[in-house]
Amino acid sequence: QEEISIRIASGFAPNVAAVKILQETFMPRVDERLAETGNYSIEWREAFSGTLAQPGGELEAIQLGLTDIGVIPTAFHADRLPLYQIGSVTPFTSSDLVLIFGVMDDLVEQYQEFSETWDPLNQVSLAVSGIPDNYVLCSRVPISTKEDVDGLRVAGAGLNLRWVEPAGAVGVTGTLANFYQLVETGVADAMMVWGEAIVSLKYHEVCPHYFDAGMGGLNSYVINVNKQAWDRYPEEVRTALREAAVEYGVAIGNFSAEVGAQARDTMLESGGTVTELSQEDRLAWVNSLPPLAIEWADALEGEGVRAREILAAYMEAMREADQPVLRDWDVE
Amino acid sequence: MTGLEIGIISVGAIIVLVYSGLHIAIALSLVSFLSVLYQSGSTSLAINLLTLAATDGIANQTFAVIPLFVMMGLLMNATGVGRDAFDVGDFVLHRLRGGLGLATVASNAVFAAVTGVSIASAAVFTRVAVPEMLRLGYSPRFAVGTVAGSSVLGMLIPPSVLLIVYAIITDQSIGRMFFAGIGPGIILSTVYCLGILAMAYFIPSMVFDPTRKFADEAAMGADRFEGVTWGQIALKLLPIGFLIFVVLGGIYGGVFTPTEAGAVGALFATLYAVLRGKLTLALFVQTLRETGYITAAVCFLIIAATMYSRSLAFAGVPSEIGRFAQTLTQNYLVILFIFVLIVLVLGTIIDAISIMLIVVPLFLPIMLQFGVDPIWFGIITTIAVEVGLLTPPLGMACFVIKSSLTNKEITLEDVFIGALPFAAMMLFVIGLLVRWPHLIYIDQWFG
Amino acid sequence: MTRTHDSGQQPKATVEQGNLLDNQMPEFPILTPLARLYGFAGAAVVLGLLIIVNVDVFGRFLFNRPLAGTLELSEMGIVAIVFLQLAGTIGARRLTRSDGFLGFVERRRSVLALYMRAIFNILGAVTLLVVAYGQFPRLITSYVRGYYKGNVGIFTAPTWPLDAIVLTGVVLGAVMFVALAGVNVKKIINEKRRIAE
Ligand code: NA
Ligand code: NA
Secondary structure: OEEEEEEEEOOOOOOOHHHHHHHHHHHHHHHHHHHHHOOEEEEEEEEOOOOOOOOOOHHHHHHHOOOOEEEEEHHHHOOOOHHHHHHHHOOOOOOOHHHHHHHHHHHHHHOHHHHHHHHHHOEEEEEEEOOOOOEEEEEOOOOOOHHHHOOOEEEEOOOOHHHHHHHOOEEEEOOHHHHHHHHHOOOOOEEEEEHHHHHHOOHHHOOOEEEEOOOOOOOOEEEEEEHHHHHHOOHHHHHHHHHHHHHHHHHHHHHHHHHHHHHHHHHHHOOOOEEEOOHHHHHHHHHHOOOHHHHHHHHHHOOOOOHHHHHHHHHHHHHHOOOOOOOOOOOO | OOHHHHHHHHHHHHHHHHHHOOOHHHHHHHHHHHHHHHHHOOHHHHHHHHHHHHHHOOOOHHHHOHHHHHHHHHHHHHOOHHHHHHHHHHHHHOOOOOHHHHHHHHHHHHHOOOOOOHHHHHHHHHHHHHHHHHHOOEOHHHHHHHHHHHHHHHHOOOOOHHHHHHHHHHOOOHHHHHHHHHHHHHHHHHHHHHHHHHHHHHOHHHOEOOOOOOOOHHHHHOOOOOOOOHHHHHHHHHHHHHHHHHHHHHHHOOOOOHHHHHHHHHHHHHHHHHHOOOOOHHHHHHHHHHHHHHHHHHHHHHHHHHHHHHHHHHOOHHHHHHHHHHHHOOOHHHHHHHHHHHHHHHHHHOOHHHHHHHHHHHHHHHHHHOOOOHHHHHHHHHHHHHHOOOOOOOOHHHHHHHHHOOOOOOOHHHHHHHHHHHHHHHHHHHHHHHHOHHHHOHHHOOO | OOOOOOOOOOOOOOOOOOOOHHHHOOOOOOHHHHHHHHHHHHHHHHHHHHHHHHHHHHHHHHHOOOOOOHHHHHHHHHHHHHHHHHHHHHHOOOOOOOOHHHHHHHHHOHHHHHHHHHHHHHHHHHHHHHHHHHHHHHHHHHHHOOOEEEEOOOEEEEOHHHHHHHHHHHHHHHHHHHHHHHHHHHHHHHHHHHHHO
């Protein structure tokens, strides 16, 4: 039996789902697969909690070979990974993460533009995953209509603030780490987060009102391997890594849905309210947004990327899977 | 070679290089480079480790506030706001032996309510308190030691960059972390005061300079506060009171976050300086440049410390330490003891924020198994990490004091030796908080 | 005896006394003016940081109009400040060190201490050049590929200017170290000549 040493890194700590599921699903699944034949075993070298790279620094750490494998939060790299931002320009489409990851993985396989993204970055991407299943507003005051959002100061992570600003919200750029503080002190009135984050990070303590406008979720992570490390691994190990990375996506998607569903109860228990936007208002909202996806695709088309085709394929897959799809983002 | 061996050898190399006089940041970078080169055999990897840390080691908002807090400190020094706070303490406490030491601690505790970084406190009170103590016959070591020790309050009493970092890496509420810093801040200040009184009454040689080398005999004999009224003293509290009102009011009134407080505080300190007619354009430019220099020296050290902690992570040292601690014992007090010990050892050569990033994720899960309150653990960690500000060879507070001193006869060793009793008192406070954990919550003090 | 600077002169860094930092920097042709220029640029970034954070805070609180890009600009600003000030910090001998042992050697064997200082300065230059070597390709890539911080449609800032500041900042710092080593070597030669005479 040959022992292979693999360094695995994330800027997040083990209490964050990204790393927790790595430890609970990804790594054990790789080990189990390899144990079936007994040819190889992995000696995992964990470097979590930002000891090797900050959140967002994983991409370069993998590129430069400081780590062999890592989870990359793709939203931090709109400049390097424009194709992976497709979820953030197609809101109000789906909150089924496992479906989203499956569709994305198919697109990655079908369009070489995805792997071409990674070639200059000296890495190989195993599978798409992520955590936000459905963006909701977690607010200090109850919200029930689109009008209530007008003038609301909403803490958000960046790109997805474009989903709420047309409804009159004032975007306050922050990070998951300071949302609690922003809302607690009243600097922001609400935050744009997903159910799992509300429960895990106890956001309900500061904003007990849950407002679901059906904005949906998106892919936000990839698991990647340094190119030189990948070339060193035997075929059997590569297959085990790929399959386990897909399972990681399924596990984290299910985790997000499960914990996310608890968020509603948690809100009610802490004296808050849970409200949903009417279908009518949802349509009004989504149609008030600029053509985010077309703008995004056209910018990429200019660089010779078949983004319109990719966008159409993504939306078609969502329609075929009977997702809510409140707006056909691929149609002008 | 195991990770732990690499860790021990690299620590040894850093200590030798630093004490021979190599710049500390260079020593840390060089050892990190060689350590990764040795482990991986890849030059490009070792180079990239340094380059990456240089560009992303400080690129976040937590560090971005450092220059603004430093600038606020410099302006408060230039306009005499720090001095006024100190004068008030002096007036109230001057009849007690060691009164100037008490005044330094008390005014630092108040100043801590507006600053988020200890280096600002250290810089301001070196200029304000040390010359006055020397003039009145205090020993130089005691003078600088008191400033070093009480500068620690700047990051224990909120707002505090260190408490923010802990809250971020452990998903705790920053508000609650801040609240939990108040009680221990008061306890530490009190212990400092009692310690100073004890030294002044029982071992006066630790507090007063028998040779009176720097003393101004005339000033010592005279009643310095003859003719000074309580009204005049109260007036001196106005500027600092106003700044505290702006900073705390702004934070709790939902105007800005504790990290943004540095910028607002610096703005108001600037406005105040302009109103007092103390700020010329030239002085303002100098303040900006001085802020830049202090920021560069401090952040370059943080960058180098990041390189070093990453080289340790590359060798797997953190997880080995964690495993080691876990297998050692199932007694939580012993693990806590080991934890504090590790923090103290790391505190000699790594900066405060990096230590938190390295050890907290390793030990918090172990601590949680014993049902420990993570907020309490954060306060214990913060105080233990802050001891490192006072210990050689890398003691940020002592460095800042040394570089802010106008009296060049006081050496860096004097600062470290003078700070020693205060480091000991910090450990005593950790002991108190371990024995009575609820002490961290000020609202639980009286039932 | 420990000092935080190389030569016997005293650093006078007190703001209220007037900042004499620049006078502490030895006057090397081209290098010192350049380091000073970078220093002023660094001071300008400090001022910029002060302004944008306050505009963001008060814009948000008073007019519901926060300043887009404050987060990204502060993160980039702090890095810029450090590398713009680096050469000046080195030149003014304010890069933190503990030179108790050096002072001890100086009093007994002054030439040996000068050799040590020269070696330390060279080591400093080498270390910074290592960073520069790794940074050069990063600058090229970020320029060619047009890397940016932020989000399209909200706020974006290209990263290549910052990467250029880091690169030129460490190179300037390395040159400053070399120049200081040159001063050490000159002193060694003078000292040897004096002993020979
Ligand atoms: Na403070
Ligand atoms: Na230390």
